[in-house]
Amino acid sequence: MKKTLISNGIFISNKEAKSSIKGCMVIEGSQITYIGEEIPEPIENYDEVIDGTNKLYMPGLVNTHGHAAMSLLRGYGDDLALQIWLEEKMWPMEAKFTSQDVKWGTRLSILEMIKGGTTTFVDMYDHMNEVAMAVEDSGMRGVLTRGVIGLCPPDVQTSKLKEAMEFAKNWHGQANGRITTMMSPHAPYTCPPDYIERIVQAAHDLDLPIHTHMSETRREVEGNVEQYGARPVAHLEKLGVFSRPTLVAHGVHLTDEEIAILKQYDVRVSHNPGSNLKLASGVARLPELLRAGVKVSLGTDSAASNNNLDMFEEMRLAALIHKGVTGDPLAIPAQEALLLGTRMGAESIWLDKVGLLEPGMKADFIALDIDQPHFLPKTDFVSHIVYSACAKDVVDVCVDGSWIVHKGECLTLDEEKIKREFELCFDRLKG
Amino acid sequence: MKKTLISNGIFISNKEAKSSIKGCMVIEGSQITYIGEEIPEPIENYDEVIDGTNKLYMPGLVNTHGHAAMSLLRGYGDDLALQIWLEEKMWPMEAKFTSQDVKWGTRLSILEMIKGGTTTFVDMYDHMNEVAMAVEDSGMRGVLTRGVIGLCPPDVQTSKLKEAMEFAKNWHGQANGRITTMMSPHAPYTCPPDYIERIVQAAHDLDLPIHTHMSETRREVEGNVEQYGARPVAHLEKLGVFSRPTLVAHGVHLTDEEIAILKQYDVRVSHNPGSNLKLASGVARLPELLRAGVKVSLGTDSAASNNNLDMFEEMRLAALIHKGVTGDPLAIPAQEALLLGTRMGAESIWLDKVGLLEPGMKADFIALDIDQPHFLPKTDFVSHIVYSACAKDVVDVCVDGSWIVHKGECLTLDEEKIKREFELCFDRLKG
Structure with missing residues (x-):
C-alpha cells in the first residue's frame, strides 16, 4: 500500500477547537494513519514525501445540497421575482435538458467544486447515471439521488419512482465506496402525499436515507x-x-x-445561505437550530441561484449573516462555521469517516496556499479560512487517498474539453 | 505619448446597464481614448498591442472606507463582543503601532488590494506620510486622511489637527494627481463638538472634503x-x-x-456590509438610501473586521443581503452592486474621471481571467462579476495608464520583502 508523508505543513484537524498542528501527516492507501508534530518513521519508509511548507491542510469541504447540472443556467435570468425566474427562465430551459446537458453541466460543476476544495457533494437531479459516471471519473465523493416531482399522471409517477430506485440500488457503494445514494421526493409542494408515502416505502425497502427540499419560502x-x-x-x-x-x-x-421535531427525529438540515439570500427566501434560524442540537451543514444549491459553488463563501456567509441579523457578534463563530462546512457536513450525510484529519479517517483533504497577503499575520488560521479564504486559494486536493487536484490543476478530468462541450450545450439550449 | 491597444476583449464600460462590448480599447498616456467593436487605427500605430482573448475588462474597484495598516490585526481576536474586541484587543495593539508598523501593514494591504482589482482606496489612519509614500510607490490611487480622535488634552488636540492639516496640504494632488486628501474627525463619539468645529473650519480653509464614521452601531x-x-x-x-x-x-x-438630510446636503455614504455583519452592527438601509437618491459606495473597512479586502465580496454582499433581509429579490440588482463598487465609488470621493471605461476617462481598469468554470456559460458578465467572481480572478491591473499588476504579479512593490517585514512587525507587536 502506498505510503505518503506530508511534512512541514500546518494542519487543521477539526478535532480540537481553534487548534492547528505544525507538523506532518501520513496517508496509507485511502486512510490517514498519523497526524502530529514529529515524523513517525525514517523518510526512506515513504513512497512519496511532500513538502507542506506554506500550505495549510484541512478536511475537504462537504456541500450538502445542489443540482450540479444547473451550472448551465448560471447568470441566466438573475434578479427576477422568484415565480418569473422559475416559470419563465428555469423550467423552460430545464425541460430541454438531455442526458448530454446533464453530463457536461455536472462535469463543469464538479471541476469548479474540486478545484475549489469541495471533496464531497450531494446532488439531486435527473439523468443521474450521468452524474454518477462524472463522480466516478472525477475521483470525488458524491451522495446522489434522483429527485422526483410527482405532479404527473400515475404511470409517470410509477416509472420515475422505479427509475429512482434502480439508480439508488445500482450506484450505492460504487466507485470504491465514493458514491452513496438516497431517495428524494423533490418537495412537499411538488409531490402528492400518497406519492411521498410510496417513496418512503421504497427508502425502507432499499434501506436508504431521504433527501428533500423543505420550508424554503414563506409562500411554500x-x-x-x-x-x-x-x-x-x-x-x-x-x-x-x-x-x-x-x-x-x-x-x-x-x-x-x-x-424540536427535527431534533426529535435527528433530521439533518442543509443550510444554503447564498441561495436563500439571492432568491430572497429569507434568513434561516441557524443559531436556534444549532442551540437545539439539530445537525446542520452547508450547501451551495445550484449555480443558478448562488452563482458559484465556492463553499468558503457559504462558510463565510453562515458566520457573517447571523451576526448581522441577530446583533450578536458571537452568533456563529468561525470554528462553528468551519465545522458546518466539513465535519458536520459529512456526519449529515452519514459519512462517518470524513471531515476530520485523524488516524482512521478517510484521506479527504485539501491544501491552501497561505503564502499570500490575506493569510497574514499567522494568527488564527481557522479565522483566516472562514473570514478571508476563497475557493481559488486551494492548490491540492486529495480524496480517498488519491490526488485529484495538484497545483490548481485537475488531474482526473479534461478541463478544456468540458468547457468546450458545456458551451455547445448552452448554445443549443438557448436556441 | 504611449499608445496601447487591447483587442479581442470583453469590456464592461458601466456606461449602459447590463451591456458588454466585444471589441477593443485604446489607452493613450493616462487616458482611455477609444472603446468599441472595431480597431480604430492600423496596428502599426500602437506602441503596445495586447490580446484580450478570454479576459473581461472592467473599471477598477473603488474601496471608499478602510484603515489599511490594520491588516496587522487580521484574525487577532475575532468572534468577541464589540467592546471586548476593541478594548482588550484592538486598542492595546494599535497603541503600540509605530510608523514602521503603519508602513508595512499598509503595504501588505495595498498588495492585497491591487492584486484583487482595487485601483482606488480611501484610508483614514495615523502616520499618514507612510501611507502616502506606499500609495506613491504602488501606483494605485488613494484618497487619504489623518483621522483625529479628540479625547485628549487641548494641546494634543491642536497638534493632531495641525498634523492632519499639514498632511492634507502637502499630499493633495501628489503622485501625478493619484493622491487626494480629506479632513477627518474620527467620529462624533470620539471628538468633542468644539473640536469637530475646528476641523470643519480647517477643511474650509484648505477647501477639502470631510470623512468621518457615523451611525455605525445602535449603541453609538x-x-x-x-x-x-x-x-x-x-x-x-x-x-x-x-x-x-x-x-x-x-x-x-x-x-x-x-x-432625507443626507440627501439634502449630498452627503455620501460608504456602505461596509462585511464589517457591519462581522461586528454585528446591523444591516444598513441600502435600498432606502438609494431610493432617496443618496450617493452610496462600498468599503471593506479594515482587515480586522472583514477579514479580507476583496471588493468583489462587498459587491456580492451588497447584492445578496438586502434581498434576503427585505424579501425582495429585486432589492439590489447585480448592475447596481457593480456601480456601487466602481463608478459610484469614484463619484463619492470626487474622482469624476474614474469608474467608467469611455473616452476621456482615466485608464483605471482591471482584467479578469474568464476562462474558468465559474464564468460559464457566457451569459451575463455583470451577473458573473457580482455573484461569482472573486479577487483572485484578477490578472492585470492598470492605474492612470500604467500597468501595476501583470499576470497576477505586482510590478511595483516587492511582495516577498513586504510579507517578511510585515511578519516581523506582527511578532514585535504581539510581544
Missing part, C-alpha cells in the same frame, strides 16, 4: 397549510418521511416547535 | 442622544460638517428623516 409554508392543513414539518412527519434518516434542504421558515 | 446613536441630545446626523449637521462635501462611513442606523 403558507401553501402547505392551505392545501394540507399543516406546515411542512408536521406534514412530512405524518407521511412517515422522518421514519427514515432524513436530510432536508433549506429549512428557512421554522417555528420553535418544528425545530 | 443612543450614546449621541444621551450626550448631545441629538442623533448623529442632526449633531453633525449642527456642527457644520455637512457644509463641506462629506463622505460618512457605515450609516447603518438611519431614520427616514436622517436619510
Whole structure:
C-alpha cells in the first residue's frame, strides 16, 4: 500500500477547537494513519514525501445540497421575482435538458467544486447515471439521488419512482465506496402525499436515507397549510418521511416547535445561505437550530441561484449573516462555521469517516496556499479560512487517498474539453 | 505619448446597464481614448498591442472606507463582543503601532488590494506620510486622511489637527494627481463638538472634503442622544460638517428623516456590509438610501473586521443581503452592486474621471481571467462579476495608464520583502 508523508505543513484537524498542528501527516492507501508534530518513521519508509511548507491542510469541504447540472443556467435570468425566474427562465430551459446537458453541466460543476476544495457533494437531479459516471471519473465523493416531482399522471409517477430506485440500488457503494445514494421526493409542494408515502416505502425497502427540499419560502409554508392543513414539518412527519434518516434542504421558515421535531427525529438540515439570500427566501434560524442540537451543514444549491459553488463563501456567509441579523457578534463563530462546512457536513450525510484529519479517517483533504497577503499575520488560521479564504486559494486536493487536484490543476478530468462541450450545450439550449 | 491597444476583449464600460462590448480599447498616456467593436487605427500605430482573448475588462474597484495598516490585526481576536474586541484587543495593539508598523501593514494591504482589482482606496489612519509614500510607490490611487480622535488634552488636540492639516496640504494632488486628501474627525463619539468645529473650519480653509464614521452601531446613536441630545446626523449637521462635501462611513442606523438630510446636503455614504455583519452592527438601509437618491459606495473597512479586502465580496454582499433581509429579490440588482463598487465609488470621493471605461476617462481598469468554470456559460458578465467572481480572478491591473499588476504579479512593490517585514512587525507587536 502506498505510503505518503506530508511534512512541514500546518494542519487543521477539526478535532480540537481553534487548534492547528505544525507538523506532518501520513496517508496509507485511502486512510490517514498519523497526524502530529514529529515524523513517525525514517523518510526512506515513504513512497512519496511532500513538502507542506506554506500550505495549510484541512478536511475537504462537504456541500450538502445542489443540482450540479444547473451550472448551465448560471447568470441566466438573475434578479427576477422568484415565480418569473422559475416559470419563465428555469423550467423552460430545464425541460430541454438531455442526458448530454446533464453530463457536461455536472462535469463543469464538479471541476469548479474540486478545484475549489469541495471533496464531497450531494446532488439531486435527473439523468443521474450521468452524474454518477462524472463522480466516478472525477475521483470525488458524491451522495446522489434522483429527485422526483410527482405532479404527473400515475404511470409517470410509477416509472420515475422505479427509475429512482434502480439508480439508488445500482450506484450505492460504487466507485470504491465514493458514491452513496438516497431517495428524494423533490418537495412537499411538488409531490402528492400518497406519492411521498410510496417513496418512503421504497427508502425502507432499499434501506436508504431521504433527501428533500423543505420550508424554503414563506409562500411554500403558507401553501402547505392551505392545501394540507399543516406546515411542512408536521406534514412530512405524518407521511412517515422522518421514519427514515432524513436530510432536508433549506429549512428557512421554522417555528420553535418544528425545530424540536427535527431534533426529535435527528433530521439533518442543509443550510444554503447564498441561495436563500439571492432568491430572497429569507434568513434561516441557524443559531436556534444549532442551540437545539439539530445537525446542520452547508450547501451551495445550484449555480443558478448562488452563482458559484465556492463553499468558503457559504462558510463565510453562515458566520457573517447571523451576526448581522441577530446583533450578536458571537452568533456563529468561525470554528462553528468551519465545522458546518466539513465535519458536520459529512456526519449529515452519514459519512462517518470524513471531515476530520485523524488516524482512521478517510484521506479527504485539501491544501491552501497561505503564502499570500490575506493569510497574514499567522494568527488564527481557522479565522483566516472562514473570514478571508476563497475557493481559488486551494492548490491540492486529495480524496480517498488519491490526488485529484495538484497545483490548481485537475488531474482526473479534461478541463478544456468540458468547457468546450458545456458551451455547445448552452448554445443549443438557448436556441 | 504611449499608445496601447487591447483587442479581442470583453469590456464592461458601466456606461449602459447590463451591456458588454466585444471589441477593443485604446489607452493613450493616462487616458482611455477609444472603446468599441472595431480597431480604430492600423496596428502599426500602437506602441503596445495586447490580446484580450478570454479576459473581461472592467473599471477598477473603488474601496471608499478602510484603515489599511490594520491588516496587522487580521484574525487577532475575532468572534468577541464589540467592546471586548476593541478594548482588550484592538486598542492595546494599535497603541503600540509605530510608523514602521503603519508602513508595512499598509503595504501588505495595498498588495492585497491591487492584486484583487482595487485601483482606488480611501484610508483614514495615523502616520499618514507612510501611507502616502506606499500609495506613491504602488501606483494605485488613494484618497487619504489623518483621522483625529479628540479625547485628549487641548494641546494634543491642536497638534493632531495641525498634523492632519499639514498632511492634507502637502499630499493633495501628489503622485501625478493619484493622491487626494480629506479632513477627518474620527467620529462624533470620539471628538468633542468644539473640536469637530475646528476641523470643519480647517477643511474650509484648505477647501477639502470631510470623512468621518457615523451611525455605525445602535449603541453609538443612543450614546449621541444621551450626550448631545441629538442623533448623529442632526449633531453633525449642527456642527457644520455637512457644509463641506462629506463622505460618512457605515450609516447603518438611519431614520427616514436622517436619510432625507443626507440627501439634502449630498452627503455620501460608504456602505461596509462585511464589517457591519462581522461586528454585528446591523444591516444598513441600502435600498432606502438609494431610493432617496443618496450617493452610496462600498468599503471593506479594515482587515480586522472583514477579514479580507476583496471588493468583489462587498459587491456580492451588497447584492445578496438586502434581498434576503427585505424579501425582495429585486432589492439590489447585480448592475447596481457593480456601480456601487466602481463608478459610484469614484463619484463619492470626487474622482469624476474614474469608474467608467469611455473616452476621456482615466485608464483605471482591471482584467479578469474568464476562462474558468465559474464564468460559464457566457451569459451575463455583470451577473458573473457580482455573484461569482472573486479577487483572485484578477490578472492585470492598470492605474492612470500604467500597468501595476501583470499576470497576477505586482510590478511595483516587492511582495516577498513586504510579507517578511510585515511578519516581523506582527511578532514585535504581539510581544
